[in-house]
Amino acid sequence: MKRVLVDLLFFTGRKGGMESYVREVYGRIEPEADGLEFIGFASSELAGSDTTWFPGEIVDSGISGEDRIAWARGELFSVARAARRLRADLVHCPANLGPVWSRVPVVLTVHDLLPFRHPEYVPGAYSRILRSMIRVAAHGARRVLTVSAASAGDIVRYLRVPVGRIDVVPLAGQDTDARPPAAPLPRLPRHVLAVGNRMPHKNFPLLLEAIALIPAACRPHLTVTGSHGDDPLAPVVARLDLEAWVSLRGWLSAEELDRLYAESSLIVFPTLFEGFGLPVLEAMSRGCPMVCSDIPVLHEVAGDAAVYVAPQDTAALAATMRRLLDDPAELARRSGQGRERARTFSWARTARHTVASFQRALAER
Template sequence: MPLRIAVDLVFYTGRKGGTESYARGLFPVLAAAHDDFRFVGIGNRELAEQPPEWFPGEIVPLPVSGENRAAWAAAVALAVGPRARSLGADLLHCPSNFGPAVRLLPTVVTVHDILGTRHPEWVQGRLARGVQALTKATVRAADRIITDSQASADDVHELLGRPMADIDVIHLGVKPVDVLARSGERAGRPYVLAGGNRMRHKNFDGLLEAWALIPAAERPKLVITGSHGDDPLRPVVERLGLGGDVELREWVSADELAALYDGASAYAFPTLFEGFGLPVLEAMARGCPVIGSDIPVLHEVGGDDMAYFDPRDPAAIATAVRKVVGDPDAQAAMAAAGRKRAETFTWQRTADATAEVYRSMARTTARTR
């Protein structure tokens, strides 16, 4: 009989970035490539009204909004497990960091990162304590943990005490993209693309300080996407006198983002902490050279095919940007190498490894009955 797998989708709104990219990339491929699984999603009010086309199964909603972080986190901790059991699921997969506080059925949780535990100073106010408590309960209760990187696995082991034998490191994937090879100068004023939420660890303040250090005559435009509402970076841009050099954009569509990648001289990723760094692969897949932080997790993703800088040193960031943006030949070489590297990170590989986790858990459950 096929395994019936319940998937927590209470968090999903379509506007949360990497965790949602993971869900959209993983589950369609899992269902298409492995016919021994049947999926049911446990969703929120928004998904009940508009079920996502990419999910390979029925959506059974809980009466909470995915826009309310406290509500959906509480639902994951307390309600998703009972609902999965009532649906007759053989296994529950929670793909967005958090899972049930109490195990009611075999459960695997994908822990993309434990930012709130490693760096609670970067999580706002009382939210930090809640995130820490739920992360600890999640990791304790789950049968298995999937992490996107060895760096995240090391954090889960070191800070939360979960044995490495209980953790499966499964890198994320990226869809292959047909784009023209880059060559020569790009038309118009060159620009560098960056994107992400405005949490402190994304280090956009440091990137803007670096921009102010680039001589005006050779300063490229900087386009930063991903804000919601009033952008907290706007006062920083004004203070640094960069109003004519920086464009702050809200959340952009997939098509808009693709066009921005295609036109950019480089993608800048000045992060101080990540669980993986999916934007690095997304940029590489589109042939956009990547300039990013010299931190261990990005070496897992970018290898030798991106340029690195010290993210805490604006002068070092400025130097790296000037070097890449000022050298079209280097851009073309980095673009070609990056595309080749991105081709090795496929959702098929991610899905196959995840399927083996499911089957291993099923075998373990069968032996203990």
């Protein structure tokens, strides 16, 4: 039996797409992982929460995932020490960063290279530190997992990792076959939902400007979820005089988010850059019609099921939302196409291919 130490220092219960990734993969990995056992090296926040999804022992690192300095030190040094102490045969670092050096081989998941592709979206000193940490982790890893062909290309280009050391393992949306069907909720007419944090590349100010371009008589209601603390979109809403049409929501539980997806007429994802675009699949798997940015990685994810708009064209986004909301038949058609597209992705397959990467790393010397 080989022991895999899973680096869970980044995860606190409030970390969005990467947290969904690690919970979904490790919630499904046990049937795929013959000959492997797992131990989670967790942040103090995660260790104090419900970790029944993890298929092994959880060790409390005593490190806060909310304290950037403590977390960075933990990634660089504590993970490797824990791997030796706990007699691990392999380390999986699922959140872009890992040890500066490790005697135990490492598989690193790199979701995206935002600090390399768009350093202007990450605060200056923090961007430089992240670039250095990602580069060190990738060069020290025996194998690098990533979530899309677009991200794999960035890893080769910016990190100079050979293609032969990279495993592309796409993510998935909601597993509609794994849970009992809920009673359907009526979709609210002319209700638009956007999901994501407030990093600049999420491009939510442009979405608000597009909403403002739609005449008040037919303007949809917009809900934007995912803020932490004071919402930087609030002044934009006030400037555009959109208080009657826009709801800014904080971090939501899975149940609350499910309800919003079920009630919304249209989901909009106006991002400028993504490594994968998990909210797109999560929305389509729930039958939500999708408008998203016309960038290569989202074509990888959504195929022909989404409606694409240039991510900096405010007028085109406004016109597209208005056209779709005025056409219930088209919304219904897009809903069906989205469900079909989402079914081509599977968390069980993601878990299986993740284990295959682990086995390759263990076999290599």
